[in-house]
Amino acid sequence: MFDLPNLPEQKHRLLEQLIEQLGAVTGLAAVVLGGSYASGTQHAGSDMDIGLYYFEAKPFSIDEIQRIATGVSTDGTATVTGFYEWGAWVNGGAWIHTPQGKVDFLYRNLDQIQRTIAEAQQGLAWHDYGQQPAYGFYSVIYLAETQICVPLYDPGGLIARLKRQVETYPPKLKEKIIVDSLWSAEFTLLHARSFAERGEVYNTVGCLTRAAANLTQVLFALNKRYFIRDKQVMEVVAGFPQIPPGYVQQVNQVLACPGSSAPELIKSVGALGQAWASVVALPGVTYQPKFQV
Secondary structure, eight states, X not given: OOOOTTSXXXXXXXXXXXXXXXXXXXXXXXXXXXXXXXXXXXXXXXXEEEEEEEBTTBOOOHHHHHHHHHHXXXXXXXXXXXXTSSOXXXXXXXXXXXXXXXXXXXXXXXXXXXXXXXXXXXXXXXXXXXXXXXXOEETHHHHHHXXXXXXXXXXXXXXXXXXXXTSSOOHHHHHHHHHHHHHHHHHHHHHHHHHXXXXXXXXXXXXXXXXXXXXXXXXXXXXXXXXXXXXXXXXXXXXXXXXXXXXXXXXXXXXXXXXXXXXXXXXXXXXXXXXXXXHHTSTTOXXXXXXXX
């Protein structure tokens, strides 16, 4: 019996059934509960996200996962993918509609996770913009998932060891994300101004959202919080101790109505440039501006 107070009783029973079946699958090294039920941010309609961990040299059988997924589905069908069918980071899984609500299986390569954590400790981070909406996949998400997940089946203590490695936000990662993201935002805003002067809505707005995403990464790193998802991210950012006064309102106002004429677009670029400058001015940020934004 798992101690999961956030989980309704019916979902709790389904989870126990799934763990009993998944634990018998050869090559499945660990199973965790992730997502909103792990972080305590769930609502009545939340999916149940279950991470399936394996070693790349000895993966589990997709056919076995298909059998288990269809066995608990409402109509005996489920969407089940192969490894890396969804991309390099969100690398596969299953979508299952059950009588107790939607359940997602998410494959996770333990070797890839360990490499990503080791690289993060050395200040290396990756961003796969094409992986998922709205702003892609950041490798730091693996560290966030590791930190919040609840081990359900971990006979080798693998998840427990990974959790110990992410207890402290890596100082080199913090500095790297802050510097790289501020530079990217500054460079993007420089181009945004040129687009705005020509009245190019498509390119100006693209730059504004890109720069805003960069600033989000800065604020997470500055506050030593692992970024995990874009969903409702501004609500999370608003609660950080280190954030410029009025920052969330200013960014939301720009993105909500950037304008359609050159003067309006120029004004929006200037406003986001002010938000960028207010982040640069925060205590603990040592970035030296390279351009005039």
